Amino acid sequence: MSLAFSTMAALRFGTGFRPEQVPPASVEELLAQLSAGRQETLLFPQGGLAAARQRIVDAAEKQDALKLANKTAGEATKRVNRKRLMIEINTHLGEDEHARFMQAVLSPNGFNERMASFWVNHFSVSSVKAQFMRLLVPVYEAEAIRPNIGGRFADLVKAAVLHPAMLIYLDQVKSFGPTSPLGLKRKVGLNENLGRELLELHTLGAGSGYSQTDVRNAAFVLTGMTVDRRSYRARYAVQMAEPGARDVLGRTYGGRRRGLPDILALIEDLAAAPATRAHICRKIAGHFLADTPPPEVVRAMTSAWEDADGDLTAVYAAMLRHSKSWDDEGQKAKPPFDYIVSGLRALSATQEDLQDGGRVKHRMMAADAQAADMTAAQDEMAMMPAVDGKLADLATLRVNPLTVQAAARLGQPLWRPPSPAGFEDSLSAWIAGGPLADRIAWARLAAARLGGDRDPRDFLQAALRDAARQDTIDIVSRAPNRQMGLALVLASPEFNRR
Amino acid sequence: MGMDKLSMSRRAFLASACCAAAAPLVTSMTLAAAPGSKRLVTIILRGAMDGLHLLQPYADRAFKLCRPTLALTPDSGLIDLDGFYGLNADAKDLLPLWERGELAFVQSVSTPYRDGRSHFDGQDVLENGGSAVGEEKSGWLNRALSAMPPGSARKAIDVNTSAELLLSGDNDVEVWSPRTDLAMKIDERGFFERLYRNDPLFAKAMADASVTDFSVDELYGDGKRGAKAADIARLAAGMLMQDYRIASFSITGWDTHAGQKAAFRAAAKELATAILTIRSALSPDVWKETIVVGMTEFGRTARENGSLGTDHGTGGLALIAGGGIDGGKVIGQWPGLGEKHLLNGRDLMPTGDVRELAAAMLYRQFDISPGKLTSTIFPGLDFSPSSVYLKSV
Structure with a gap:
């Protein structure tokens, strides 16, 4: 190690020095930032999670009221009404964006902030996908990502992938089992988007050996997951779910009756696959250390993953405890x-x-x-x-x-x-x-x-x-x-x- | 810092001390006829451009029925082009191009994206070049760079504040907005160059930035650097006059759900300005070697809605411009506007794949093989050199 521990800890694994804050002096102190970060009162969304959730419910009610009012309103009024709601929603997003920067700049727990950003980027969603995404994305980071970044990977996948922000972003809400009651009634079918990204981006990784049939079957297993349009909470709607058993990578999910447990079992199995830990560990090391990270660090991380049943804190610890993680500073650029x-x-x-x-x-x-x-x-x-x-x-x-x-x-x-x-x-x-x-x-x-x-x-x-x-x-x-x-x-x- | 003082010093500095950096400016002017001299500009019309409003099929009797208030005729200001189609006067500046055969419209095209009618997803498919949302993680124009014959000039610039999917991927692409500006005096620049001297990656980035910044300063002089279409087009064309061969940018403002007659005007003017700016900023020789393609994520509903606007549809309009094309025509099959001809009873029926148009232009400009066009660049696309989009223009 050519640089001081605290320098590497602050620059490579943190958000940089802030003169008023003492940088971590040991691996244990770095890891302790994860639990300390979880105890912090987040500066976003504005007013806290409960308030942000209430804003979503309020906006949904306003939208419903608008639809009703617009039935009798003139064109000019309709336009004004729609725009008023949009500006209100956009203003909330803008405030949350500013608060998100405050969180990163002011938090003393830099490693936790870095891991949060890493996982938000890994489980990407976009605030411009739809109007309500502007309200949901800050909530997504705060309630689905951050509380789960120090726990089991499978639990993080469940929280992220089954969150309404992801279900909307990757069109799960538009996916119907073609022979499900609602699919038949509305003559609509499968949307593979979330099924594909769950395998390709979130877990196994591209080119790791799954087939198009696996993608399609994963999408079938996911049918039923949708978003409640009043509360904007995730909901399992059995009348959208494709009945029958489906195989993904040689394992069978579901039977005559389908349910949420099938989806959770699929995610558990994907999270436990060797391709997944290879993909994820390499991506973490590639983010912190170098575009081509030292293979021995990645190996240490994957074996920690195996030993600890995908416990992410153990995986981070394996990276941080490896001497090679502290060599050759400056291989990455800050985004x-x-x-x-x-x-x-x-x-x-x-x-x-x-x-x-x-x-x-x-x-x-x-x-x-x-x-x-x-x-x-x-x-x-x-x-x-x-x-x-x-x-x-x-x-x-x-x-x-x-x-x-x-x-x-x-x-x-x-x-x-x-x-x-x-x-x-x-x-x-x-x-x-x-x-x-x-x-x-x-x-x-x-x-x-x-x-x-x-x-x-x-x-x-x-x-x-x-x-x-x-x-x-x-x-x-x-x-x-x-x-x-x-x-x-x-x-x-x-x-x-x- | 006064602007005039700034650019004076920059020019003086580069002219005296930095000949290597300024050289491409000089040499590229003479390269126009050399191999690898072809250029391509893509303009993404974000927000779903209403092709039926820009290019109005006024002689189709169903048109007026679909759009009682929006439809125009030559008697009400529409510029007749061929007895069937007329050009919206908002884009009248494009007329001389049409008359010279330097402009063509491509009717009723779309990506394979269907039924979702989301701007976000439609643009994703348009840019990723696949047949579904998220199918490809990079942009087709970036993948095209890999397929260009070895040794050919293949520099590309994304004229934007942040990289767009269309040009994102493994190949290096310059991202530069008209407002990106090193804005330094000579002595200040010297400090930054010394700061980066011992870091090759940063030294190269700084040298690249200096070259581009120099060219951009030349383009804008002491004038204001706006982010309007004219500023963006000027930057794109300026780079094409040098060793760049591909430039891409976007024009927004097309989502005309209400009050379309007024709402369409600004965007249409921006589009016309952008194309004319490119033409005038390129030398006549280079303009002959250049093709501009304008495309949108999807068209809009055939019928006008209750707000004197139109909603998200499917089949849309693309356009191509360039000094070397055989234009002055509308390419592609007109599907008609009768109830039974519409997609889902509401949208213009797509009769062509907009990706085929893009593939045809890549084939024409850069000799990219059909095999690569239909595998890595546009996976699954049906394209051959006998494509109507190659034969017609």
């Missing part, structure tokens, strides 16, 4: 979210620095829609037709240029991955001409806004400690002014790598 978060931590950004920019009159936002960098929500608004006079009182959220807007500009819009495979994770994907220019621009903006009267040399020491290389120390020391010095620290290779 934009982590880059931004670590920069803001180095600058000791406060909750206030991370607030949204308040509300602006809706009309303004719509007019400037094409020109501005927009959140997903506003993007969609821009696609909507002319604004009505009646909407002039409405206001939309102005996004923080250092967080929500920056993540989109740098190529990683929060909760909006480009596909179910999530965001890129390789070094070369993030360090290229355009992205680097955008990172430099962010570094300069952050230095200008939050740099204050810091001495660049002190800032370098605080941000990178012994990871700072001599040539970087020299250049930063010779910077023509303070702001430039701070920007050079944030833009340096060592600060972008980990």
